[in-house]
Amino acid sequence: MQTLLSEQARLLPRAAEAESILRSCVHCGFCNATCPTYQLLGDELDGPRGRIYLIKQVLEGHAPTAKTQLHLDRCLSCRNCETTCPSGVDYHNLLDIGRAVVDAAVPRPAGQRLLRQSLRAVVPNPGLFKRLINTGERLRALLPEALQAKLPRNVRPAGERTTARHPRQVLILEGCVQPSLSPNTNAATARVLDRLQIGVIPVSQAGCCGAVDYHLDAQEAGLNRARRNIDAWWPSIENGAEAIVQTASGCGAFIKDYGHLLSHDPAYALRAGRVSALARDLVEVLRDEPLEQFKVNAATRIAFHCPCTLQHAQKLGGAVEALLNRLGFNLTPVPDSHLCCGSAGTWSLTQPELSRQLRDNRLNALESGQPQLIVTANIGCQIHLDGAGRTPVRHWIELVEEALI
Template sequence: MQTTLSDDARQLPRAEEAERILRSCVHCGFCNATCPTYQLLGDELDGPRGRIYLIKQVLEGNEVTHKTQQHLDRCLSCRNCETTCPSGVDYHNLLDIGRAVVDAAVPRPLGQRLLREGLRGVLPNPGLFKALVRSGQVFRAVLPSTLQVKLPRNVHPAKPRPTTRHARQVLMLEGCVQPSLSPNTNAAAARVLDRLGISVTAIDEAGCCGALDYHLNAQATGLDRARRNIDAWWPRIEGGAEAIVQTASGCGAFIKDYGHLLSSDPAYADKAAKVSALAKDLVEVLRGEPLDKLGVHGDQRLAVHCPCTLQHAQRLGGAVEAILETLGFNLTPVPDSHLCCGSAGTYSLTQPELARQLRDNKLNALESGRPDVIVTANIGCQSHLDGAGRTPVRHWIELVEAALP
């Protein structure tokens, strides 16, 4: 795509990157065929090709409006378009650049600002979030339905974690909301890894991965969180930790981007690249291990929801399914498994109507094979899907751990 950035746009820190991405797009439109919002709304500007054109206009110095902002806001950042694109357009990075420029030019209404600041203040703070979840469960009956569906239906308590006893060591990111919404997920992962001779260490100083701030127009704050995590993990990395494991694929996708996002920071570029290289989704660790040692023989009927951050961002589609089939679980077919469930980080709160439609469509597909349980690999998707009150939704590692002899 022919592009001529404005003088102002050329002063942006990522101007060269934006221009390179824009020029890589040939405007073929294949991306629209797999874009969830384009399928729902049928508007060219609510598909990747249209959004790329909007960002191009902005960076070329044309008028920026609330409509521009709205079309960019409606994007799920699911990255389905990147999987589809024959030209390898790095859409998600262009979207981040475009959103920052648009938000700097177009003030948001007060309600949107309060919601976004509230999300940034609460969700990355595990202690505060846990207190609010507990209060919500006590007063669930009097809460509005929009809040009730965000509370977990069933909280499965964390089982005891094994002691650190193996020569092989990995670090694990605990996450922000997962310890409150699904406290047994990381414990189950630690117990399974322990059976395989791998000990797990959680570093208390490592907090939110930074994705939430970064995608809510607080990019500097998100990168500061990334730097703090790198500092927290670095002594253990130097001590020989072989991986940084995530059980939430959304966090994992962002940590794998640390190297790119901090590449221009001389103090952190090399460390960030090392952290990104060590970042592994749990399924990446397990698929390289002798799973027969676990002695698992699962017999439940499961429908696997592969989160967008796992299949499109991390390119690990089918990896969870392969492990579960190896362990004997009966997997039901899932039509349109490439489409987003509508969770998309905070999207279900900032775009609730679109998120609800996407969730219901996804559940219809997941339930079409009559599974006993739906399993996923990301806490946001798990909470969003389970909030509909239909088939129970769990993290897949919990089902594996429960089937251990």
């Protein structure tokens, strides 16, 4: 696509990257065929091609408006369009660049600012988040239905978490909301890894991956969280930790981007690249291990929801399904498994109506094979889908641990 950045845009730190991405787009429109918001709204500006055009206009000197901001806000960042695109357009990085420029130029209404600031204050803070969840549980009956749906159903306690040392050691990202919403996920992961003679190194100084801030108008704050995590993990990396394991694919996708996002930071570029190279979704670790040495009782009929951050961002579509099939689980077919459930981090809170429509569409597809249980690989998807009060939804590692004999 022919592009001529304005003089002001050329001063942006990522101007060359933005221009390169814009020039790679041939405007074929294949992306719209798999865009969840375009499918719901039928508006060209609520599809990737239209959003690229809006960003192009802004970077060429046209003043952005609240309408520009709305169409960019409606994007889930699911990256389905990147999987579909025959030209390899790096859409999500262009979107991040465009959003930063638009958000700097277009003040948000007070209600939006309050919501986004509240989410940034609460979600990355595990202690505060847990206190609010506990309060919500006590007041559940008094809360609006939309808030009740965000509270977990039937939380399983973490149980004993092994601290055994093994020659093989990995780091694990504890996460922000997962310790409160699904505390058994990382505990089950540690127990399964322990049975494989892989130890988990606890690093309490590591916190939120940074994605929440980064995608809520605070990109530098998100990058500062990335820097703190790199500092926290670095001593263990130097001592031979072989991987940084994530059980939430949304966090994993962002950590794998640290190297790119901090490539221009002389103090962190090399270490960020090393961290991204060591980042592994849990399935990337377990698929290479001899799980067949254990007996497996896999009688439950399940459907797997593959999060967008796993299949489109990390390019691991089919990996969990292959592992579950290998262990003998009975997976039901899921039509349109490439589509988003509408969680998308905090998007379900900033775009609740569209999010519910996508959730219900996804559940209809997941339930079409009449599974007893739905499993997924991302805490946001898990809570969002489970909040409909239909088929129970859990993390797949919990099911695997329970099935190992």
